[in-house]
Amino acid sequence: MNDRQLDSSMWVDRYGDIMYRYTLLRVKNVDFAEEIVQNTFLAAIQAQANYAGRSAEKSWLFGILKHKIMDHFRSQKRFQSFNQSDSDDSSVDDYDDSGHWKIFPKDWGLDPEKAAENTELAHRLEECMSGLSEKFRQIFIMKEMDGIDSTQICNEFDIKPTNLWVILHRARNQLKLCLEAHWFQNKTSE
Amino acid sequence: MKILKQLKMTCKDTSPLISESMDGHISFGKRLRLKIHLTICKACQCYKNQLEIIKNLAKKIGSEDFSSKKNQTLRPEVKEKIKQSLNNI
Structure with missing residues (x-):
């Protein structure tokens, strides 16, 4: 054809x-x-x-x-206007008073360049994404899955670049914790 | 010593910078402080690796040919309905 x-x-x-x-x-x-x-x-x-x-x-x-x-x-x-709480940094709990990790991030033993070949892990991330709030999910999708320009995302959601960084950081953090709990936990106990 | 103090960052300061550095341009000063912290902190190196893994996986999931685990398909009746409406135009 x-x-x-x-x-x-x-x-x-x-x-x-x-x-x-x-x-x-x-x-x-x-x-x-x-x-x-x-x-x-x-x-x-x-x-x-x-x-x-x-x-x-x-x-x-x-x-x-x-x-x-x-x-x-x-x-x-229009049903999900931007809340001020979206830009609060809730990940403060991850650190002790001196700014060190309370729980050290683990070495996942994967090369970031090759990780995308791991289809099973990709599916796990897909599942973890559904745990994000709708707005975080949409922003994460637009930025990371669809590679849409940050300026355009800010315009679409009527947010400032600093809000966008905080939202992305929080979304990634949440996904990291979810993967750690549901994938890497099992991997190490196998 | 004063300069060293200014360059010193905690893990709490570092992690948002890791995210930010993946998203676009960060200032030279921030980049330098990030680099210094990462050379001495194994935990933040792991964190950076984790975020990069997530970023690369997300890109894969986003591709047009990524097949979802549930292997969802359009319901046959919906397919028929769409075909019919395409014929009627």
Whole structure:
């Protein structure tokens, strides 16, 4: 098949499932995910005439999907205004009065460059992510999974860069503790 | 000695800097203090490694082809519904 042509009759069978999984990972809710995938295909079929063939069919569809997911985040945003408590540093408890770790971070015995090859651990992180508050989760996804520019994230959530750093730091800290409790704990006792 | 004192940081000061340094530009002074602390503190080195592991894993999870553990698929009836609505346009 020519990579630079659209074949809408095959879209749902070819890309339906991967687009659905991609969406579900970001919006968590089955109904929303189904709706977003459907809206993406509908928008794509209406925009077919604008397809310039600059990218492959799949990337083109994913481009539209990413916009739809962002629209969804935006539509939810008004329900989750920024709390001052989001920028409080709750990780203070991790340190003693002299600023040292109460519990020393462990050596996970993994090379960060190779860690991404560990699919099982990736799934564990995926599970840990669902424990984050919705706002932290969305911000973490946009920044770390989708590589969206910090300035854009700050604009989307109407927060200052310093708030963004604190939120990211807290989200990472929480994920680290979750992985440590549910993965590395078992690994060392095996 | 005064300079050394200024450069000295606790682990509590260091960990947010580790995060910040992964996200973008931090000032030369902060970077230097971070580097000095990391050369002498094994715990913070481990912490930095952990955050880097999480960062790299998140990037993998975010890729278009990452297959979720639950292997979710679109329900067949939803697929049919979408196909029909695509045909009707």
